[in-house]
Amino acid sequence: MGKETAGNPNHSSLPDRHALRERVIEAIANTMDLYGVNHTFGKLYGIMYFEDRPMTLEEMKNSMNMSKSNMSYAVRSLTESQMIYKLEEKKDRQDQYLAETDFYRTFQNFFGAKLQREVDVMLEGIREVIPDLSTMILSEHTSSEDRDDALRDLHKLQHAEQYYVWLQEFVDKLRDGKFYESSLPKND
DSSP, rough: OOOBBEEEEEEEEOOOOEEEEEEHHHHHHHHHHHHHHOHHHHHHHHHHHHHHSSSEEHHHHHHHHHHHHHHHHHHHHHHHTTTTTOOSOOOOOOEEEEEEEHHHHHHHHHHHHHHHHHHHHHHHHHHHHHHHHHHHOOOTOOOHHHHHHHHHHHHHHHHHHHHHHHOOOOOHHHHHHOOOGGSOOOOO
């Protein structure tokens, strides 16, 4: 027969809350790994997600059994992606960090930054090349074969540019919260 506690004779049949948290923390880490975030960093975010208080680097280091340099790198990466925030107030002269627990906001911050980087890199590359392709197409010194190839490339790049202009609009809506505004749950 299981251990009985006052007021709850079936207490021993209840799942362990820490084990349940650990399953979700591992799921968070695995999910973040899918998007190119180090699994360990994802696990740190998961641990901080369940904390009801800010944590210092020392506390994080101890909970993760990581070296101080690896922990600093993890914190810097999570801070840059706005998954965690450095607080103004310190605890015993140590910086404190708090996890962003709103998954809508983490999605908005993480993917907004990643997609913006893609838009910036690709539009810059495309827009640098298009004038040179146009010059090549219009030059009387370009062979007909090179002209045809350059024209095909130009059409591909113009199509790609349209996509990245659309993606920029998507990123703007995502960052403004307009993309998923209507699907957010209502707080009654």
